[in-house]
Amino acid sequence: MSTGEATSFGNISASKLAEIYGTPLLVIDGAVLTAAINEFVSASASTEVEVTYAGKALLLVGIAQLLKESRLRLEVCSLGELTTAQRAGFPPSRIDLHGSGKTDAELRAAADGAVSRTIVDGIAELRALASYASPSSPVAILMRINSGIEARTHAFVRTAGDQTKFGITPRDFSTAARIIQDNAALNFRGLHSHIGSQISDAKAFIRNAARLVDAAARLKRLGLFTSDLVVGGGFAVRSRPSERAPLDVKRTIASIAQEVRKRSKARGIVLPTVGIEPGRALIAPAGTLLYRVMARKRQGRRTFVIVDGGMADNPRPALYGAHPDAKLAGRRSNVRLEMVTICGRSCENDFITDVRLARDVTVGDILAMPMTGAYTYSMASNYNRFPRPAVVYAHGGNHQLMARRETIDDVLRGDVGFLSV
Ligand SMILES: Cc1ncc(COP(=O)(O)O)c(C=O)c1O
Incomplete structure (x- = not known):
């Protein structure tokens, strides 16, 4: 054009x-950013879905300062991103820590209460985190699972399926459950699964949500109670008029929430709080x-x-x-x-x-x-x-x-x- x-x-x-x-x-056009934040906040209000901004898309102290004033949570995936959030005075109670290979310093920060939830990406990490945390102030964790849902997107930004490095596979659930139950320093809060980026098919999100509920049901049988369920980010943006229309945010969030509600009932688990984690859909347009x-x-x-x-x-x-x-x-x-x-x-x-x-x-x-x-x-x-x-x-x-x-x-x-x- x-x-x-x-x-x-x-x-x-x-x-x-x-x-x-x-x-x-x-x-960064402030009016566009505010409109995007408002769109996600209002689209999730009626379903009480929690929206977390994925900081990897763009995190500066100024961005974190702006987000602090909104209702969004913030996801960080490194000490650098965490420090950016801290400099902005972003409340730890709204920060999640990600990372597919967390350093000792990052795990220590999580154990010391710098974030509200740590998304654990593997069995070894679970053990390492337990060794840093103290039973007197257990560290809240979500288990990132590899749901196997392969989003139709570029292989570099696909993050589920057996060709990807992410998450804990169902094969390892019982090992994970045992480690968590044996460690009073770990407070299991629930599950997470991010399947990729530039997803313009709502069905992929819904299938991912369904797999998460199934995983929660299985973990319940293993003695773990899921109260939070995060279905990840990846809401596509349209860079050119000729590209596919982006997802209808409100409808997609409602469909995810509905799937979780319906399936939780069917699988006999207590309805968890649902979360989403968009990055690009919030900041790309601005x-x-x-x-x-x-x-x-x-x-x-x-x-x-x-x-x-x-x-x-x-x-x-x-x-x-x-x-x-x-x-x-x-x-x-x-x-x-x-x-x-x-x-x-x-x-x-x-x-x-x-x-x-x-x-x-x-x-x-x-x-x-x-x-x-x-x-x-x-x-x-x-x-x-x-x-x-x-x-x-x-x-x-x-x-x-x-x-x-x-x-x-x-x-x-x-x-x-x-x-x-
Ligand atoms: C765990 C996790 N959550 C959320 C996102 C955000 O994805 P997007 O910016 O496509 O919404 C990513 C991106 O890589 C991610 O790895």
Whole structure:
């Protein structure tokens, strides 16, 4: 898509923000973020489903400060994310700790009460956590199970089934139950299963919920009582008009809750509190990456537009074939459109996306990639020793820095050379 419209956030233009903060720049539109939070909160209110924001999609102190004021819980999966939440003053009573390979420091933080629930990903981790926790203040755990539901999504973001590393399989339930029952330092609260990302078929969530209830029924027979049941995140977002419509959030949440209610009754278990854990659906729509065009070339039959970012700040296209939309953002153009390939400036042939842009797009122009708030900045690296971009929050006609652009000194901070040479 290309347009004759200049992009703006509220009444602040993209070109103004690019001029003030430089590019690449991730702009978070506060109005869009608030609308997404409100959509999930109101969609879950009548069913009393708990909504947890998956911080891996984008977690900054400022984001955690904003979320603190909402009713959302927060999921962290590392000491870095936990510390971010702590700096924001996010209440531990609303934090869950994830991770498919938790460090001793992370397990210790969980045992010390830095979070309200720890989602345990394996048998060895269960034992390790028990060794850090004390029976006088037992650590609340959810057992992440591998429900075997294979979401129809890219293999890199599929997180259930026997081709994935995640969770505890039903084969190990009795071992897990024994460890939990033998350890007064572990307080079993329930089950969790996240099957993947970019899920646009509500049936996958419902099947996952059903498997969780079945697992809860089995664990009840083994003496464990499930009070919380989290069906994970993965609500798809639509990056281009041509992509499948995203899930109807309200209807999907209602269907999940209904399935849990119906099946719990059928399996004879007490109705648990249901939770969901979306990341991208909350933050992707609020984020827009702004790039400046560095070069434009015709090679064979293809036109390349090279921008001042790429796989270091926007790795999803290279990692799992994401295909963001892009448009000319800094000015109006009414000239004809042509198909171009937007590339980054890394040392790979790093295609970001193919889009139709105005033929007069040239060096210095600002391009905007909407729907890029999730898994861009949070996945950014210093590849090619590029500094990470800045993140700015635009709301109600104001703009405010959330993360300053890194300097070359930041990039080299940990590089000590051979101190003794
Ligand atoms: C355990 C868990 N929960 C939630 C999410 C959020 O997924 P999404 O951002 O697709 O909603 C993820 C993403 O990887 C995850 O691993």
